[in-house]
Amino acid sequence: MKITSSGIKEGRIALVYGKFGEDFVGDMPSRSLPIEIHDVPEGTKSFALILDDQDAIPVAGFVWIHWLAANIKEHQIPDGISGNHPNFVEGKNSWGQNQYGGMAPPNKPHRYDLRVFALDAELPLKDGFLEDDLKQAMNGHILAEATLSGMYPN
Helix, strand or coil: CEEECCCEECCEECHHHECCCCCEECCEECCCCCEEEECCCCCCCEEEEEEEEHHHHHHHCCCEEEEEEEEECCCEECCCCCCCCCCCEECCCCCCCCCCCCECCCCCCEEEEEEEEEECCCCCCCCCCCHHHHHHHHCCCEEEEEEEEEEECC
16 A cells, blocks of 8 residues: 655645645644545555654654544545545544644654555544544554655745
């Protein structure tokens, strides 16, 4: 399995998907990345994703969660769909919102990792789930995993 995004080119995340963009919920950047999932394993019933920032640990004291989503059926996730999609559930990000929260590194460019999981089941999750809930629900159901990383700002 492989994932790509027209919002990440040559390892750089387009500015519109973070604090230099124009879409916000309060102070949180809210325009979600488009994602395409390729070479999906046979038996895949749904996808889940985690977008996080390991570089936030020295600043925030923990890994910053930007987006959690599960029970995705499509192989293409459109630009800006988070918060407006009735066909998948979204978990709580580190801003406390149940949707995508874009990149806003406070100190220097950060690397962001988008991990997509192909699953052999739909997960018993509801909007507002936490990362640990997702990982626990995925246990024993992961058919494949792919990661796409990018820097922001570029």
